[in-house]
Structures are given as C-alpha cells and as structure tokens.
Amino acid sequence: MSSTTAPAFIQTSLDDLDETLQQTTFTVVDLETTGGRAGTDAITEFGAVRVRGGVVLGEFQSLVDPGIGISPFVSVLTGITDSMVIGAPPAGEVLLSFLEFARGSTLVAHNAPFDVGFLRAAADAGQIPWPAFPVLDTAVLARRVLTRDEVPNCKLSTLAAYFHATTTPVHRALADARATVDVLHGLIARLGNIGVQTLPDLKAFTSKVSDAQRRKRHLADGLPTSPGVYIFRDERGEPLYVGTSRNIRSRVRQYFLASETRSRMGEMVGLAARVDPVECSHPLEAQVRELRLIAAHKPRYNRRSKFPERQVWLKLTEEAYPRLSIVREVSDDNARYLGPLRTQRQAEAIRDAIHDAVPLRQCSDRLSLRRRVRAACTLAGIGRCCAPCEGEVSPAGYAELADLVALAWSGDARPLIEPLQLKVEQLSTAQRYEHAGVVRDRMAIVVRACARMQRIGSLTRIEQLVAAAPDGSGGWELCVVSHGRLTAAGVAVRGRSPWEVIEALLTNAEAVRPGPGPLPAALAEETECVLRWLEQPLTRLVQTSQAWSHPAFGAGSLTLAGYANEGQANDRRRREMDPFADRRRLPLLSRPAR
Known part of the structure; x- marks a missing residue:
C-alpha cells in the first residue's frame, strides 16, 4: 500500500x-x-x-x-x-x-x-x-x-x-x-x-515610529471604520489618551504604521494594552464625546480640554454697590458673570479695561445703603471711582453703572467700548502711544470676550433645538441640543424619512436640568463645538423652542479693524517722531588714550 x-x-x-x-x-x-x-x-x-x-x-x-x-x-x-x-x-x-x-x-x-x-x-x-x-x-x-x-x-x-x-x-x-x-x-x-x-517596509522604516509602536499594531485589529472616539488604555484599564476620527480603525493604525512624530505618543503607545472604540452617529457626536471623556478622566497624554475647571470668570457681585471679582466657579447667587475666560491674566486685563471705562469701586469692603465712610481712597481723588463710600453717587446712579457693564456682557457693548475708544484717541493726540496701545489691547480683549459670551449665550438660552446637515451621501446628520448641550444624535440614511429619526431622537434625548450662569448644561468647548456645526453653510434648523438670535449691537457687530488701524497709525506716528532730527553732527574734539 x-x-x-x-x-x-x-x-x-x-x-x-x-x-x-x-x-x-x-x-x-x-x-x-x-x-x-x-x-x-x-x-x-x-x-x-x-x-x-x-x-x-x-x-x-x-x-x-x-x-x-x-x-x-x-x-x-x-x-x-x-x-x-x-x-x-x-x-x-x-x-x-x-x-x-x-x-x-x-x-x-x-x-x-x-x-x-x-x-x-x-x-x-x-x-x-x-x-x-x-x-x-x-x-x-x-x-x-x-x-x-x-x-x-x-x-x-x-x-x-x-x-x-x-x-x-x-x-x-x-x-x-x-x-x-x-x-x-x-x-x-x-x-x-x-x-x-x-x-x-521602507515607508514604515522612514517614519519616526519606534519598534515598540510597530509591535502594537495588532491593537487596531477589529476596530470599526465608522466615526467615533478611541481610548488607549494601559494594563490596568486606565485611559492613557482619548482621540476622535471619522474612521476609527484608520486613525488608530497611524499610531503604529504611519509617521507619528510626537515623542509622547510613542511613549503612550508603548504603555497601551488595548484600544476601546466608541462608535458615534457622526463627527459632531464624536467630538462632543471626546471632550466629555477628556474632562472626566483627564488622560495623562491629552493636553487639550483637560482641565475645564481651571477657567475663570469675571463676576459682577450681587450687593448694594456691585464690584468686579475674579472667581473660579459660577454660583447660584443672582450675580452676573462674564466668561469663561481662559487665564487669570485675561480676566485681569478685562477687569482693568472696564475700570478704565466705568468708575466702579475697586475696593473689597462690604458697603451697605446705610453705611458711609468719610475717607475715600486715592482712586476717588483721580476720578477712577465714583466713591459710593462717601455718598458721592446715589444707589440708583451706581446701579446704572453696573447695569451698563452687565448690558455689555449680554447685549449692547457700545456704551462700554466708546469711552475706551475715546481714551485711545486722547492718548494718541497727546502722543502717549505706549499707554494708548495698552488701552487699545485691553479694549480688544473686552470685545472678544463679550462676543464669545454672547455667541454662547444665544444657544444656551434655547431649551431645545433640532438641526440637520447633509452627510454627503444623500442622508442627514441630525442632532438635538438643549441649553447648549448635545442630548441626542443620529443619522437618517438616504431613502429613510428624517422625521422618523427625529421623533426617535426627541423621545430618547437626554433630560437636561439647567444650572446657574451662562453655561447651564455643558462646558464652553462643547457648546462652541455645537455652534461651529450649526453655523456650517448647509446646516438647517428643523425645530427650536426659542428664537436663535444675537443682539443687534452686541460685541460681535463691533469690528476690531478700526481699533487695529488706529493702533497702527499710532505706531507709525511714534516712529516718525525723531527727537534728534535737528541734531547736528558733533566734531570729535579728543580721543581717549589707549
């Protein structure tokens, strides 16, 4: 056989x-x-x-x-x-x-x-x-x-x-x-x-990817190709890095095969034991989920959006004679807030600019309507404070000054900006260009901060909003937003009625209980992310409980070009000023001995 x-x-x-x-x-x-x-x-x-x-x-x-x-x-x-x-x-x-x-x-x-x-x-x-x-x-x-x-x-x-x-x-x-x-x-x-x-092999060799990174490329196997969030985790399951992509598998593979030049990413991949995907309906939902995960877990290799609690606010206190105070969080105390601001220095610059325009008190004393102090501070003597401590201004008059500041934060910013612009012109006429430049820069910071707050506030005031954007293949990307927070997201593929998907999204949308302050339900970065999506040219509003509008004379309508041009003119005039233009060439009378 x-x-x-x-x-x-x-x-x-x-x-x-x-x-x-x-x-x-x-x-x-x-x-x-x-x-x-x-x-x-x-x-x-x-x-x-x-x-x-x-x-x-x-x-x-x-x-x-x-x-x-x-x-x-x-x-x-x-x-x-x-x-x-x-x-x-x-x-x-x-x-x-x-x-x-x-x-x-x-x-x-x-x-x-x-x-x-x-x-x-x-x-x-x-x-x-x-x-x-x-x-x-x-x-x-x-x-x-x-x-x-x-x-x-x-x-x-x-x-x-x-x-x-x-x-x-x-x-x-x-x-x-x-x-x-x-x-x-x-x-x-x-x-x-x-x-x-x-x-x-040659392309992988020329890329700046270490051998340790290449050995981890199996972590991308089995990941979905849909949009979403990916989470690198270590052996204990702790998040190392959170990212987002329109194609999860393709993006994660780049950490192992493509040219990843960031050294900290190579270190992160060396520690990673697995990659968890979070599939999302469309890129907007992925971006929002990424922001929330980073804020919640604070992965050590993420840098952006990691500490939202570190941002500061400028507070117009709720008392008999309000004053400006820099705080770390918003309280339910009926006070008015401007922000969030990214740094303490930015908040101080805005506070100083407002004090240049409006003579609010700058002391930290607690004043009541019955208390009077006969000795005012130096600021009152130079016209930088209306001296409510001496009774120089009535409570109603002081309240008008405070309301002017609050109105600039939420509506008409012109009464706050015009005194600053006038001060820049006066300083320029007096050829005090350095001081004029400082006031001009502060004014620009105020305008940008007010414009950002008004833009965010226009969305956070809306209790519920439904919007749709074309997905590029005949369907629709849909989202539900409540007080600036994304509460539901979905896709109506080509051939399916969008109204069916919208009805399901509204039924299953997250219930939102708004809190105090200008950001009652979401982080500022999430609301701005939703705003960028809503402001795309092809995005359509489907339903809204309140009108989505901006103040007619808000900070967003003010152009900074005029302020910048004025500052450039000041700089040019300063360069043209030559205090030694009439100086004659002096003859050399003697030379020091060597």
Whole structure:
C-alpha cells in the first residue's frame, strides 16, 4: 500500500503580497528652478531616471521656458541662462510628458517636498490632475540609515561621494537624478540587512515610529471604520489618551504604521494594552464625546480640554454697590458673570479695561445703603471711582453703572467700548502711544470676550433645538441640543424619512436640568463645538423652542479693524517722531588714550 504526502498549505500575510523593492519601479526625479518658492518661482529643467531592480529603464530630460527671467545667481549655480530656455516648451507641456514617463511608479527625489511641490504647482497652474504617486525621499531615508560618523550631512553631493556614485551632482536635473539613483541603491543595500524588503517596509522604516509602536499594531485589529472616539488604555484599564476620527480603525493604525512624530505618543503607545472604540452617529457626536471623556478622566497624554475647571470668570457681585471679582466657579447667587475666560491674566486685563471705562469701586469692603465712610481712597481723588463710600453717587446712579457693564456682557457693548475708544484717541493726540496701545489691547480683549459670551449665550438660552446637515451621501446628520448641550444624535440614511429619526431622537434625548450662569448644561468647548456645526453653510434648523438670535449691537457687530488701524497709525506716528532730527553732527574734539 503506497502512501503519498499531502502538500503543505501556508497562509501568507498581507505583507507577503507586496512587491519587493527589487520588483518596484522607481522614477527618480530632479528639477532646476528659478528660486525656492513653488507657485511663485518656476521650473527651468526636468530630469528623471526610471529604474527597476538596479536596471535603468529610461531617462527623461527637458529644458522648460519658465515665463520669467532667470536671476544671475541661479544662472551661475545651474548654468541655465535665459537664452538656453528661449523656445523651450512650457512647464505644462513637459509635465504631461513626464507624468506619462512616470506612470505606475514610485517617485523618488532628494528633498522630495521641494520637487513634488513644484510639480504639483505646475499641475495646478495647467489644470492637470495630479496622480496619487507614492513618494520616497532619499534625504529622509539617509538620515534614518546613516550616522554622523559616516557622513557629516545628508546633502546629495555628500551622499553621492559616500556611495561612489558614477555621476557627480552639478545642479543640472538629469545629472542630479542619476546621482540620486546611485544613492537610492546604496541606501536600499544597507536596508536589506535589517529585513526591509518591500515598499511598505521602507515607508514604515522612514517614519519616526519606534519598534515598540510597530509591535502594537495588532491593537487596531477589529476596530470599526465608522466615526467615533478611541481610548488607549494601559494594563490596568486606565485611559492613557482619548482621540476622535471619522474612521476609527484608520486613525488608530497611524499610531503604529504611519509617521507619528510626537515623542509622547510613542511613549503612550508603548504603555497601551488595548484600544476601546466608541462608535458615534457622526463627527459632531464624536467630538462632543471626546471632550466629555477628556474632562472626566483627564488622560495623562491629552493636553487639550483637560482641565475645564481651571477657567475663570469675571463676576459682577450681587450687593448694594456691585464690584468686579475674579472667581473660579459660577454660583447660584443672582450675580452676573462674564466668561469663561481662559487665564487669570485675561480676566485681569478685562477687569482693568472696564475700570478704565466705568468708575466702579475697586475696593473689597462690604458697603451697605446705610453705611458711609468719610475717607475715600486715592482712586476717588483721580476720578477712577465714583466713591459710593462717601455718598458721592446715589444707589440708583451706581446701579446704572453696573447695569451698563452687565448690558455689555449680554447685549449692547457700545456704551462700554466708546469711552475706551475715546481714551485711545486722547492718548494718541497727546502722543502717549505706549499707554494708548495698552488701552487699545485691553479694549480688544473686552470685545472678544463679550462676543464669545454672547455667541454662547444665544444657544444656551434655547431649551431645545433640532438641526440637520447633509452627510454627503444623500442622508442627514441630525442632532438635538438643549441649553447648549448635545442630548441626542443620529443619522437618517438616504431613502429613510428624517422625521422618523427625529421623533426617535426627541423621545430618547437626554433630560437636561439647567444650572446657574451662562453655561447651564455643558462646558464652553462643547457648546462652541455645537455652534461651529450649526453655523456650517448647509446646516438647517428643523425645530427650536426659542428664537436663535444675537443682539443687534452686541460685541460681535463691533469690528476690531478700526481699533487695529488706529493702533497702527499710532505706531507709525511714534516712529516718525525723531527727537534728534535737528541734531547736528558733533566734531570729535579728543580721543581717549589707549
């Protein structure tokens, strides 16, 4: 009885299906130009070599009429003069021939962003579609392969000499492309000893991703391709980093395979044990969930939106004679608030600007309607305080000043800004330009803070709002917002009635109990994120319980251009003032002995 051995079948990986570097076709390109700015300067010469497996398949070379003059410096450097390019074809015509020559290959260049930038600029100028070429930069590859002990730098001339290139680069396109071919072959020969055999391996090697990061790429397996949030967690399950993407799997894979240049991300990936996805209906929901997760867990590798409790507020106190106070949180005390402000310094600048415009008291004493102090502070003597402690102003008059400030925060900002603008003009007329610049900068900070608060407040006042935006494929992205907080999100795919989805969202929306202050239900960053989505050109309001409106004369209607122009005029007048313009040249009467 004879027996036969069954053939062994081996499951190959996706990496095994890639072409080896020996089978990959490279087009090594070099350009000569009139300068270093793509889009402003122009190409003067094309040079390219098509190579595969160490064998040259063809060469391409052409001078180009740049349409502009070539400077003497460039002519000396490259040897290309205006007379040489007269009658040469334009860049668009040569580019079409080059794209046909390079079709189906990987582009290679030394300092590739320079050459590819000029190629794409020429394609845009000629309205030529740019193919999606894979691009390899020999300069980047050399920095990863060679050490400083081997080469002092990674210039093409240095590398050509190191690898004994058969052609010396002389700042002519074809010669430089031939030299780059020899450099490329020398670098690939070095990489073969460390297991770099395919083009994906080569791209992964040139990226700044550590071996520890590459070993963790299995963490991306099985993740969804939908929009949402991803959470890197350590072995104990603690969140390390929270991010968001339109395609969770694709984004997470970039931490292991693509060029991740942030060193702290490499450290984070080294500690990660798993990645948890949170699928979302559309990108807005993903962004909001990211903000909430970061604020709740404060992952150590997140920097943005990590400590919302550190923002400050400017408070107009609720007492007989209100004053401005900088506080860390909003209380349910019927006081009026401006904010949130990002830093203590910003809050102090706004407070000082308001004191410049309105003579509110700046002391911390508790004053009552019955208490009077006969000795006022220095601020009252210089007109910076209306001195309620001495009874110089009635309670009703002082209340009008406080209401003017509160109105600027929520409505008409002109009565607060106009005194500051007048003060800038007066200081400029008196040639006190430094002081005028300080007041101007404070005024700009006040306008921006009031505009931000009014913009946020316009949404937080609405009890419930439903909006829709097209998803780009015939459907609708839907959201429900209550007091500035996203309470429900969904998608009505093409062919399904949006009203059915809206009814389900309203039924299952989160119940919101508004709290005190300008942000009754959400963080400022979440409300601003929702506002950006609502203000997109194609977003539509479906339902709203109150009108979504901004004050007619609010801070958002004030332009800062006039203030900036005034400040620039002040700076110009200050430069024109030369106190020594009439000073005669003094003769040298004596010289100190050495």
